[in-house]
Each structure stands twice: as structure tokens, then as C-alpha cells.
Amino acid sequence: MQEKLIDGKAIARKIKTELKEEIEELKAQGITPGLTAVLVGDDPASHIYVNNKAKACKKTGINGEVIKLPKETKAEELAKIIAELNARDDVHGILIQSPLPKHIDELGMILNVDPLKDVDGFHPMNIGYMLLGSPIFLACTPFGVIRILDDIGVDPKGKKVVILGRGNIVGKPLAAMMMQKWEGCNATVTVCHTGTSNIIDETKQADIIVAAMGMPKFVTGDMIKEGAVVIDVGVNRVDDPSKKKGYYLCGDVDFDSCLEKVSKITPVPGGVGPITIAMLLYNTVRAAKLKLVNQQ
Amino acid sequence: MQEKLIDGKAIARKIKTELKEEIEELKAQGITPGLTAVLVGDDPASHIYVNNKAKACKKTGINGEVIKLPKETKAEELAKIIAELNARDDVHGILIQSPLPKHIDELGMILNVDPLKDVDGFHPMNIGYMLLGSPIFLACTPFGVIRILDDIGVDPKGKKVVILGRGNIVGKPLAAMMMQKWEGCNATVTVCHTGTSNIIDETKQADIIVAAMGMPKFVTGDMIKEGAVVIDVGVNRVDDPSKKKGYYLCGDVDFDSCLEKVSKITPVPGGVGPITIAMLLYNTVRAAKLKLVNQQ
Numbered sequence: 001m002q003e004k005l006i007d008g009k010a011i012a013r014k015i016k017t018e019l020k021e022e023i024e025e026l027k028a029q030g031i032t033p034g035l036t037a038v039l040v041g042d043d044p045a046s047h048i049y050v051n052n053k054a055k056a057c058k059k060t061g062i063n064g065e066v067i068k069l070p071k072e073t074k075a076e077e078l079a080k081i082i083a084e085l086n087a088r089d090d091v092h093g094i095l096i097q098s099p100l101p102k103h104i105d106e107l108g109m110i111l112n113v114d115p116l117k118d119v120d121g122f123h124p125m126n127i128g129y130m131l132l133g134s135p136i137f138l139a140c141t142p143f144g145v146i147r148i149l150d151d152i153g154v155d156p157k158g159k160k161v162v163i164l165g166r167g168n169i170v171g172k173p174l175a176a177m178m179m180q181k182w183e184g185c186n187a188t189v190t191v192c193h194t195g196t197s198n199i200i201d202e203t204k205q206a207d208i209i210v211a212a213m214g215m216p217k218f219v220t221g222d223m224i225k226e227g228a229v230v231i232d233v234g235v236n237r238v239d240d241p242s243k244k245k246g247y248y249l250c251g252d253v254d255f256d257s258c259l260e261k262v263s264k265i266t267p268v269p270g271g272v273g274p275i276t277i278a279m280l281l282y283n284t285v286r287a288a289k290l291k292l293v294n295q296q
Numbered sequence: 297m298q299e300k301l302i303d304g305k306a307i308a309r310k311i312k313t314e315l316k317e318e319i320e321e322l323k324a325q326g327i328t329p330g331l332t333a334v335l336v337g338d339d340p341a342s343h344i345y346v347n348n349k350a351k352a353c354k355k356t357g358i359n360g361e362v363i364k365l366p367k368e369t370k371a372e373e374l375a376k377i378i379a380e381l382n383a384r385d386d387v388h389g390i391l392i393q394s395p396l397p398k399h400i401d402e403l404g405m406i407l408n409v410d411p412l413k414d415v416d417g418f419h420p421m422n423i424g425y426m427l428l429g430s431p432i433f434l435a436c437t438p439f440g441v442i443r444i445l446d447d448i449g450v451d452p453k454g455k456k457v458v459i460l461g462r463g464n465i466v467g468k469p470l471a472a473m474m475m476q477k478w479e480g481c482n483a484t485v486t487v488c489h490t491g492t493s494n495i496i497d498e499t500k501q502a503d504i505i506v507a508a509m510g511m512p513k514f515v516t517g518d519m520i521k522e523g524a525v526v527i528d529v530g531v532n533r534v535d536d537p538s539k540k541k542g543y544y545l546c547g548d549v550d551f552d553s554c555l556e557k558v559s560k561i562t563p564v565p566g567g568v569g570p571i572t573i574a575m576l577l578y579n580t581v582r583a584a585k586l587k588l589v590n591q592q
Contacts, residue, residue, distance in 0.1 A: 124421050124425045127428055128420030128421055128425075131424070132423055166476070172429075173427070176468070176472065179487045181491065187491070188486065189471075189486065193477070
């Protein structure tokens with residue numbers, strides 16, 4: 001069964017090793033890629049995410065900076081800080097850690113980020129460029145899914161890819177990418193969601209299933225066909241008093257019942273998660289390179 | 297068979313009648329919606345399209361203006377004209393007629409249009425807002441497809457919608473719309489294209505098929521299931537020396553072989569075409585209203 005497991009950490013390490021070389025080359029040209037994360041409020045999970053991103057930056061040679069702001073920060077104050085980051089030459093990537101406090105509109109705030117520094121790929125301008133097939137930055141998690149398939153030698157071209165979930169972070173952008181005539185994409189894409197009448201009709205035919213709807217263990221073995229590739233983007237906390245923390249983490253896929261049928265599957269944790277951060281670093285390096293090209 | 301035919305002209309008339317009332321109300325508030333089309337070069341088909349749009353404006357009470365420029369117009373000159381239109385208070389909608397001469401990059405030029413006047417819905421910003429589920433303007437042709445389904449009482453919610461083609465004008469934006477949790481959308485969407493291994497596997501299961509790949513009479517009766525709704529967005533010229541013009545127009549659907557099986561079908565011409573123009577007028581009225589709201 002071990003050979004069916006997709007080792008997200010190993011793929012992420014490989015990506016970071018490749019990036020390190022590119023970063024060395026950039027440094028030789030006098031440029032150190034810089035990524036600034038802005039964190040508003042005291043959500044504990046967000047603090048962990050941001051710290052992990054900063055650590056990953058450091059390891060690969062990117063200047064990682066974290067700006068921590070109190071949860072009372074006003075929208076105008078945050079917008080002003082983003083404007084300063086837009087203007088800074090040493091900052092190539094800006095990320096606004098989600099969620100923002102409720103008094104700040106997230107989409108409205110992302111509009112303040114220079115699209116050329118929007119390494120999360122969340123700015124409507126970048127989402128639009130992507131759907132039109134001329135992307136600047138691809139959103140990290142769906143980009144990571146494409147990278148995983150490439151790494152394990154599964155070409156989605158012409159295959160039936162079923163995406164479960166239509167969120168703005170994964171489902172919709174992944175669908176937009178997978179349907180493009182790009183290498184590593186070019187799939188026949190179907191998007192299922194809460195409105196879908198009979199999800200199993202679609203999943204049963206899927207060569208590749210990407211689960212990203214946020215429902216613990218939703219995809220079970222009887223829903224998939226023999227030999228399917230299953231990518232689990234879900235991260236759900238399930239209450240469990242027997243655990244020290246009072247919960248355990250699981251994906252949108254019922255790993256145990258799927259394992260026998262799949263040809264490849266990502267675990268949770270250790271699957272898509274580590275690669276998402278690697279793609280953020282990738283986008284930051286790309287942002288630095290873009291700036292170099294634009295200066296020439 | 298007559299009751300299976302979707303009368304695009306009748307639906308377009310209905311939309312325009314509704315718009316006329318809204319335009320009267322706007323005029324009573326001192327605002328006449330204005331749409332300016334910019335046409336570069338002497339492509340005969342483009343001249344016909346633009347003139348048709350101008351006529352439709354006039355009929356509904358919109359100030360239609362056409363700026364015709366020689367094909368030698370430089371990109372900077374065109375950009376300057378667009379900037380002037382962006383600044384004009386009486387112009388609520390701007391459309392750059394495609395195709396532009398080859399020396400002008402179309403996507404690059406659309407970036408010059410104020411997204412709040414981009415009534416074609418082609419600006420990456422508007423494409424992005426749409427995919428994110430917060431649209432300002434929806435691209436006219438896919439918007440028209442949604443409007444047709446609404447008019448004939450077919451709710452795509454939960455149904456399997458198969459879109460053939462992944463162009464920037466129809467296929468991709470329609471997929472992006474149809475997968476949203478919006479009234480009149482909320483469908484299980486599949487996008488097929490030249491990369492799809494076996495299109496018939498998908499079309500055979502489709503409740504609604506939208507053909508927009510630009511291949512004459514591609515969809516035949518044996519590819520669809522009994523009772524399917526077929527929307528034909530294709531407009532193809534097929535050489536025919538027996539015709540006066542030397543060609544005839546047909547869609548992407550083989551109308552004759554599909555007619556018996558479908559529950560509803562659009563003809564070509566007289567199906568989607570007239571509604572596309574109506575949606576352009578709709579977007580122009582919306583642009584005028586948005587401006588009114590933003591001023592208040």
C-alpha cells in the first residue's frame with residue numbers, strides 16, 4: 001500500500017530545493033526575493049500558518065517578514081500598510097492572512113495589493129488572467145494539486161477530473177486551471193458541489209478526484225472507480241474526546257475505504273498542505289523574477 | 297416540433313421591452329444610458345455587428361455611439377481614445393469591437409477600459425469578480441445562455457450541464473457562471489474540448505448541452521439523451537456554391553438530427569445571437585445604474 005501514498009512533504013522538499021538554486025541565482029544578480037505576510041488579530045491557527053510560512057522562507061533563502069497587527073486595526077490602516085508594501089522595492093510578494101477580522105472585507109482589502117505582488121493569486125485581476133489563460137500568479141493550493149499530479153507522473157490531459165467543492169480558494173480556481181490547454185492540465189473537468197443531484201454518478205467515472213468541500217471523510221471507497229487518483233485538499237477538525245487536543249484532523253476523503261481502490265492518494269496531513277506553502281515560495285520567486293524582467 | 301424551438305428573437309424583444317421601462321425611469325432621473333462602440337479597421341462583419349448594436353441602442357432609448365478608426369490606428373492612439381471615454385460622464389458602457397488589427401494586443405487594450413464601463417465583461421477584473429462569485433458585469437453571450445434557460449423555465453440547479461468549448465468569450469466564462477450558487481445556475485458543470493478523450497460519454501448524460509466550439513454541426517442526435525436541452529452558440533460559415541453568398545450559416549449542432557430527441561433547442565440564426573445584443577444593452581443599463589448609485 002505504501003507505493004500508493006503521495007508523499008507531499010517529499011514533493012515540497014524537491015520544489016524547495018529547486019527554488020533554492022533559483023534564489024541563489026537571483027541573489028547573484030543582487031536580488032533577494034522578499035515575502036511579507038500581514039496578520040491581523042490573534043487567531044491561533046493563523047499564527048501557526050504564518051510562522052510556518054516565515055520558517056519556509058528562511059530555509060529557502062527568501063526574506064520572510066511578518067507584520068502582526070491588533071484585531072482592532074481599521075480597514076484604512078491596513079490599506080495604508082499594504083500601500084507601503086506595494087511601494088517597497090525589497091518586498092516582492094504580499095500575503096494577507098485569512099481570515100481578517102469581521103469588520104474588514106477580505107475581497108475589498110485584496111484589491112489594495114499590487115497584482116504583481118499578489119503571490120496568493122487571490123486578486124480578481126489574477127483570477128481573471130488565469131481564467132483567460134494568461135496567468136501571472138496561480139493560486140497556491142490548486143497550483144499545488146497540479147504540481148502533485150506532475151510529480152507522480154499523472155497527466156490529466158483528456159482525463160476526467162472531478163472536483164468536489166466550488167470554493168474561491170480551491171474548487172473554482174482549480175477548475176479554471178484544469179480546463180486550460182496547458183501542459184499538466186487540459187482535462188475534462190467536472191465541478192460537483194452541494195447543488196449536485198448525484199455526486200456518485202460523477203465520482204464513479206473520474207480518473208482523478210480532487211476533494212475540496214470541507215466535509216470530513218465524504219469520499220468513500222464505493223464512490224470511486226478502480227485505479228482512480230485521489231487528491232484530498234480537505235483539512236477538517238473532528239471532535240474526539242479520546243485525543244489529547246480533543247479533536248483529530250482528517251481530510252474530505254475516507255482514506256481507509258479508498259486506499260484499496262486508488263492508484264494514488266494523498267494523506268491528510270502530509271499531502272497537499274506542505275506543497276501549498278512550497279507554491280507560495282515559488283510564486284514569490286516568480287514575482288522577484290518578474291520585477292527583474294520589468295526593470296530591464 | 298415547433299414547440300421545441302427556442303425563439304431567441306422573441307426573448308430578446310421581451311428583454312428589450314423590460315429595459316425600455318428601466319431606461320425611461322433613468323431618464324426621469326436625468327440619466328440617459330450611453331454605449332460607445334469603438335471599431336478599428338474595415339472588417340465587414342464587424343461593421344455589421346456594430347451597426348446592429350447601435351440600432352438596438354436606438355430602439356431601446358440608449359445613446360448609441362460608434363467611433364470608427366482606420367486600421368492603421370496605433371495602440372497608443374486607441375488607448376488615448378479609451379481614456380477619454382472612461383472620463384466622459386455620458387458614456388456608461390464602452391465596447392472595443394473584436395477583432396482588433398493584428399498590431400494591437402486585444403487583452404492589453406481591454407485593460408485600458410474602466411472595469412465599471414466594461415459592459416462586454418471581458419476585462420480580467422470582471423472575469424475575476426465573476427469567478428469569485430461577486431460579478432459586476434457578466435459576459436454577454438454566456439449571460440444570454442443563462443437568460444434563455446430562465447425564460448424557457450429550465451432551472452439548471454443540480455442538473456448536468458455539459459459545455460463544449462473553452463473559449464474566453466463563451467465556454468470558460470459560462471462554466472464559471474454555471475457552477476456558482478446563483479439562482480438560474482448552480483449546475484454540475486462539465487467542460488469538454490479538443491483535449492477530451494470521449495466527448496460522447498459526457499454529452500450522452502447531459503441534461504443541458506451548450507455547444508460553443510466553432511465546429512459546424514458537431515453535435516449530432518446520437519450524442520445526446522432523450523429530452524436534453526440544446527443551446528447552440530456556434531455561428532459557422534460553410535461554403536456552398538449553390539447559395540447566392542457562396543456560403544450558409546450553421547451552428548455547432550446538427551439541428552435536424554437532434555430535433556427529434558431534444559426537449560428544447562435554439563436555432564442558428566435566431567437563437568442565442570439576438571439575446572447576446574440584448575444582454576449588452578442590459579449591461580449598459582446596469583452600468584448607468586451603478587454610476588447613479590456610486591454618485592449618491
